[in-house]
Amino acid sequence: MMDEKDIEFEGKGLHLDGKPKGLIFAVSAPSGTGKTTLCNMLLQEFKDIKPSVSFTTRTKRPGEENGISYHFINDSEFDRMIKEDEFIEWANVFGKRYGTAYKSVFNPDRLSDILLEIDVQGVDKLIKTYNTNNKIAANRPVTIFIMPPSYEDLCERLKKRGGMDPAELDKRLNAAYEEIKKSVFYDYIVTNDDLNEAYLKLKSIVIAERCKNLQKV
Ligand code: ADP
Ligand code: 5GP
Numbered sequence: 001m002m003d004e005k006d007i008e009f010e011g012k013g014l015h016l017d018g019k020p021k022g023l024i025f026a027v028s029a030p031s032g033t034g035k036t037t038l039c040n041m042l043l044q045e046f047k048d049i050k051p052s053v054s055f056t057t058r059t060k061r062p063g064e065e066n067g068i069s070y071h072f073i074n075d076s077e078f079d080r081m082i083k084e085d086e087f088i089e090w091a092n093v094f095g096k097r098y099g100t101a102y103k104s105v106f107n108p109d110r111l112s113d114i115l116l117e118i119d120v121q122g123v124d125k126l127i128k129t130y131n132t133n134n135k136i137a138a139n140r141p142v143t144i145f146i147m148p149p150s151y152e153d154l155c156e157r158l159k160k161r162g163g164m165d166p167a168e169l170d171k172r173l174n175a176a177y178e179e180i181k182k183s184v185f186y187d188y189i190v191t192n193d194d195l196n197e198a199y200l201k202l203k204s205i206v207i208a209e210r211c212k213n214l215q216k217v
Contacts, residue, residue: 022107025114025115030179032161033157055078057072057074060072127143158173
């Protein structure tokens with residue numbers, strides 16, 4: 001029988017379903033699949049999901065804002081953050097470094113869930129960290145892989161998005177094969193064929209995870 005003292009979280013932090021807020025959703029996809037499009041739809045609809053703003057050494061693209069799209073930092077600042085153990089995970093992606101700060105995922109007030117858009121190496125490191133630390137293991141991120149419907153579609157989408165020379169395009173298409181092999185380690189796979197259908201699946205995962213029963217015996 002559940003007793004009031006067993007409830008460890010504040011009422012204001014409840015989803016009022018099974019789980020307290022503070023869930024971490026980590027989403028990966030081969031570049032060009034539609035991850036950013038789908039994640040933006042999610043953030044638009046769910047105001048209680050906050051994006052984690054990563055740190056990167058890559059340069060800003062048109063329309064991106066420092067502190068919103070990324071924290072754009074130089075190599076020596078990135079080195080400093082690694083040295084001072086400020087990253088829960090970081091990876092080299094297409095020749096630039098990207099990292100998630102501990103402070104972005106540890107969310108002590110638990111008033112929102114957190115969305116990470118990180119690559120497959122990052123998810124791998126993140127899960128290893130959660131699996132080897134008992135204190136945080138209960139809040140292991142929910143991992144979601146967005147799958148392109150086909151190689152041809154992926155190629156088309158990358159071209160449509162533009163801003164990439166043919167060598168860069170090739171690099172991303174080759175990387176996609178390796179990334180898709182890693183999809184077997186994810187909790188969920190959402191194929192982004194029809195955008196609205198893929199979004200429905202993505203938001204259903206969020207809703208279902210929020211209802212997961214932590215009291216189940
Ligand atoms: P990613 O973040 O995975 O690199 P983007 O969200 O930037 O990908 O999407 C890449 C391109 O594909 C964009 O031009 C976007 O509008 C388009 N796109 C996204 N989802 C779909 C879809 N389901 N069908 C067709 N085009 C899509
Ligand atoms: P882009 O340069 O197109 O914004 O991102 C390139 C890749 O880096 C994407 O796959 C994106 O998900 C990944 N990425 C962004 N932030 C992080 C991060 O903090 N850690 C890791 N490991 N990958 C990230």
